[in-house]
Amino acid sequence: xxxxxxxxxxxxxxxxxxxxxxxxxxxxxxxxxxxxxxxxxxxxxxxxxxxxxxxxxxxxxxxxxxxxxxxxxxxxxxxxxxxxxxxxxxxxxxxxxxxxxxxxxxxxxxxxxxxxxxxxxxxxxxxxxxxxxxxxxxxxxxxxxxxxxxxxxxxxxxxxxxxxxxxxxxxxxxxxxxxxxxxxxxxxxxxxxxxxxxxxxxxxxxxxxxxxxxxxxxxxxxxxxxxxxxxxxxxxxxxxxxxxxxxxxxxxxxxxxxxxxxxxxxxxxxxxxxxxxxxxxxxxxxxxxxxxxxxxxxxxxxxxxxxxxxxxxxxxxxxxxxxxxxxxxxxxxxxxxxxxxxxxxxxxxxxxxxxxxxxxxxxxxxxxxxxxxxxxxx
Numbered sequence: 001x002x003x004x005x006x007x008x009x010x011x012x013x014x015x016x017x018x019x020x021x022x023x024x025x026x027x028x029x030x031x032x033x034x035x036x037x038x039x040x041x042x043x044x045x046x047x048x049x050x051x052x053x054x055x056x057x058x059x060x061x062x063x064x065x066x067x068x069x070x071x072x073x074x075x076x077x078x079x080x081x082x083x084x085x086x087x088x089x090x091x092x093x094x095x096x097x098x099x100x101x102x103x104x105x106x107x108x109x110x111x112x113x114x115x116x117x118x119x120x121x122x123x124x125x126x127x128x129x130x131x132x133x134x135x136x137x138x139x140x141x142x143x144x145x146x147x148x149x150x151x152x153x154x155x156x157x158x159x160x161x162x163x164x165x166x167x168x169x170x171x172x173x174x175x176x177x178x179x180x181x182x183x184x185x186x187x188x189x190x191x192x193x194x195x196x197x198x199x200x201x202x203x204x205x206x207x208x209x210x211x212x213x214x215x216x217x218x219x220x221x222x223x224x225x226x227x228x229x230x231x232x233x234x235x236x237x238x239x240x241x242x243x244x245x246x247x248x249x250x251x252x253x254x255x256x257x258x259x260x261x262x263x264x265x266x267x268x269x270x271x272x273x274x275x276x277x278x279x280x281x282x283x284x285x286x287x288x289x290x291x292x293x294x295x296x297x298x299x300x301x302x303x304x305x306x307x308x309x310x311x312x313x314x315x316x317x318x319x320x321x322x323x324x325x326x327x328x329x330x331x332x333x334x335x336x337x338x339x340x341x342x343x344x345x346x347x348x349x350x351x352x353x354x355x356x357x358x359x360x361x362x363x364x365x366x367x368x369x370x371x372x373x374x375x376x377x378x
Contacts, residue, residue, distance in 0.1 A: 027054035027310035034317040040067035050346040060100040069107035076112040087134035094141040121158040152193040167227040171244030198263035201237040219288030232300035243301040265312035267325035287342035
């Protein structure tokens with residue numbers, strides 16, 4: 001029987017129909033602001049072949065949630081900023097969950113709802129005032145429906161909410177946002193939910209390439225910096241940014257809240273003034289980051305807590321507004337080919353997953369089962 005299993009494993013490994021790679025610890029942002037992306041069922045196959053089991057959406061697309069039914073993929077789903085006012089109403093919040101979340105929880109692993117994205121760094125003060133009430137109301141609706149133990153509520157912030165980030169031990173939130181953030185931190189402490197930050201060393205380098213070391217931003221060998229207060233050494237910018245957020249949270253009286261990186265990445269193309277937006281730099285940033293995640297590294301201030309990161313993004317999105325870089329953060333082109341090589345060997349089927357399953361069954365019937373029967377008869 002052991003021989004049978006070894007033979008079957010070798011067939012699976014060397015067959016062109018299957019891809020086997022190490023399990024990955026990173027999450028991926030699956031944005032869909034494009035008109036040329038593969039169907040969600042094909043994307044489910046791609047992520048399965050990559051062993052990526054954590055996906056973050058910016059909405060609650062029913063086609064995506066259905067395509068990933070009965071898989072091991074855990075989802076973060078999003079409520080856009082346009083929903084915030086409505087979500088302060090308990091009736092509307094519960095109705096949204098009953099329509100967009102509850103029908104899928106029996107088969108799809110929904111673990112988190114982000115209420116709004118980068119609200120506090122916008123210019124809409126009314127939207128800012130809706131943020132915490134919306135988070136509280138959505139959390140209350142989940143509790144009423146018996147879902148609050150399996151789904152937590154949070155929101156994603158821009159790194160721009162910090163007024164100071166250097167050195168990391170002196171991290172502090174902007175004074176004009178402290179009133180909002182203090183109340184949000186109290187919510188996280190009460191609900192045991194994480195604080196999400198979108199952190200991009202690319203922006204720091206682009207804005208000041210003469211002062212910021214490119215190697216430091218890309219996780220490449222670099223002297224780095226030592227925090228003069230803590231004497232902790234940092235060899236990359238992302239970890240310094242994460243610890244600056246921890247320091248800012250501690251300055252407001254909390255040490256019990258985990259920081260997770262809801263977005264980070266590096267564009268492979270940009271406008272002429274977007275210094276550093278190249279395929280090689282994107283390859284180095286995401287490839288080096290992947291290796292750090294595989295090692296379960298923590299930051300210098302939290303060495304025993306592995307960094308929890310969602311890379312931005314799965315695909316290039318051709319309809320995103322803004323500079324060229326906004327459309328070129330993807331690890332993959334929409335046809336499933338990698339934008340650059342960081343060692344992720346995935347497979348995007350040419351047909352929908354439902355049709356692909358038929359091919360797998362046909363492969364088993366034609367090759368695996370006959371060989372297994374032959375071995376058993378020996």
